[in-house]
Each structure stands twice: as C-alpha cells, then as structure tokens.
Amino acid sequence: MDQHAGFREVEHTADWELHVWAADLVTLLAQAARGMYALSGIRLAEAPRLERRFKLVFADRESLLVDFLSELLFYGEDEHLAFDAYQLAVDGARLKAQVWGAPIEDQAKEVKAVTYHRMKVTETEGGLAVNIVFDV
Secondary structure: OOOOOEEEEEOOOOOEEEEEEEOOHHHHHHHHHHHHHHHHOOEEOOOOOEEEEEEEEOOOHHHHHHHHHHHHHHHHHHHOEEEEEEEEEEEOOEEEEEEEEEEEEEOOOOOOEEOOOOOOOEEEOOEEEEEEEEEO
C-alpha cells in the first residue's frame, strides 16, 4: 500500500466521510475520486474503455475538489460512466482533466452530492490531506 497517497472511510453518523491524503494536489484529486467510487461500490464494465476531457476554473483547493468530484458524479448520472485513470494538470486557477473509464456495471450505493461540510485541505509532512463528506 502506498503510504504517500490513499484514502480511508471515516465513521460518520448520517453521510459518508472519506479521509484522503497525497503528495500533491492532482494526486489528491485522483485519490478522492478512487475513494468516492470505492465507497459507492462501483464496478466498471470490462469494455468499452472511454475517455472524457473537461476543464474547471476554481477559487481554492476545496472548491476544486468539490467541482472535480461533482463533475465525475455528473458523468455517472448522465452517461452511466465512472473513471479509474486520471491525467490532471493544474495551471494557476485552472484544472485540465483527461479521464478514462467505462460504463458502470454495478453500484452498491449512490452518492447524491459532494459537500463542503468540514472540508479543509491541509498541508502535512507528506503533502496534502482532506476529509470529504458525501451526501448519500
């Protein structure tokens, strides 16, 4: 297990909470996406593999995180897609995302929304960490 990046579920009374850590912001985004999909019990179909590209403009790391995960949720709702590979680049206040995935074959539970509840991206010895609360 990579100790420099990852995610784990945090006990939460009504919603789901995820603690995510990584060495840098783009890795934090990818780990947050992987964690969100893991909490949902998402399983991708074997084929076809699909690519989507999108750009986001953001004010701070928290809004970027919420907008990025919300964009992924939108693809799940609108196109029934989820993603397991990410090429992300941050340039100033812009994110350029290229993501690869497949149709969702199975999903245990739906995430309704990503919230700002108690969200604060913090600097750590190893990089960045954040807790994300999902409305389910």
